[in-house]
Amino acid sequence: MTLSQDILAELAEIAPDSALAAARAVREAATRHAQGSYETLFGQQDNDFPLDERFAVAARVAKLHESDALAAHYAGFGIADPTSPRLVPALAFARLLTFTPVEATPSPLEALIRAGWTLRGIVTLAQLIAFVSFQSRLVTGLRLLNGKSITVAQTPVAAGFWHTSPQTLSGKRAPVRFTRDELHWEPWLAAKPLAEFTPDEQALLAKFGHSDSPYFRLLARNQPVLEQRTLTDKGIFYTPGGLPRAERELAATVASKVNGCIYCASVHARKAAQLAKDETAVETLLAVTPGENLSDGQTPGWQAQIDFAAAISVTPPALGAGHLAAVEQQGLDTLAQLDLLQSAAFFAWANRLMLTLGEPWQE
Secondary structure, eight states: OOOOSSHHHHHHTOOTTSHHHHHHHHTHHHHHHHHHHHHHHTTOOOTTSOHHHHHHHHHHHHHHTTOHHHHHHHHTTOOOOTTSTTHHHHHHHHHHHHHOGGGOOHHHHHHHHHTTOOHHHHHHHHHHHHHHHHHHHHHHHHHHHTTOOOOOOOOOOSOOOOOOOSBOTTSOBOOOSOOSSOOEEEESSOOOOGGGSOHHHHHHHHHTTOTTOHHHHHHGGGHHHHHHHHHHHHHHHSOSSSSOHHHHHHHHHHHHHHHTOHHHHHHHHHHHHHHHTOHHHHHHHHTOOTTSOTTTTSOHHHHHHHHHHHHHHSSSOOOOHHHHHHHHHTTOOHHHHHHHHHHHHHHHHHHHHHHHHEEEEOO
């Protein structure tokens, strides 16, 4: 088998002359770099994480998301033995990231190191799991937008729980509630020192403003994957037209509430409040307690978008025709629907990295 030239269009059965194809063309950067992330992750010839292991993990993660066609796609390349000493802890890590990333501690990372995984290999593994979590949601959401059949899981759609310990593992003060305050983040694995990057690699870090960030210097242990991820992010959130930027940030905040990612929510709730000029609505969202409905107390427009974003964010996704009908009733056209889907789905990727490779702290 060979990699698909447009895996999302193929699995979502998007006709080239359709409104959805036109919307994806408008969002060309997001479309190109989501595909580029797939090609990079599954095209690298890397001893730290061989391709047969990558396909084995990807197939398992897609299956856990009930994305059967995507799972079959990855399994079709030939997969490594899932009972091997390297893959047993890797697949346990994959299950953790898929269902309960908020429960992560350094212990699974230590198990991977004991099994012979390098730091670069672990970072690539985390990226792959988180990427397939994003990709599987796009397959589901694009099929829904395209009028194709989907599996609608019966997963409860509600706010997730989050860490309430007042201290990080290193003894710093930890946030115990969702907030719009600025937070910091520290890794559980060593970020790559800036001096160890080549001049070209340093220039790429500087281009995206990543040089001083331990998070991005950790992810830059596999810089080609990080570059495609960053460009996907920019293609989703920093483009004109379609869904207003405030509401893309709202979708990111909703996903972060579902997954319990206080750090990501702090960044994107702050942006949503600033852009929407509505601190009260954003604070209402942040204050929702575990197990409760995230859209309570919101305007009809935001209720529809929050419900849509939350339904695609739970695992397995519970997005269905009713969610699409609700945002259509609120006036979202195909491009805006695509923006909403991609904004929420991207944080299936972002949250899983933030929650499982380190933790937030505050002054």
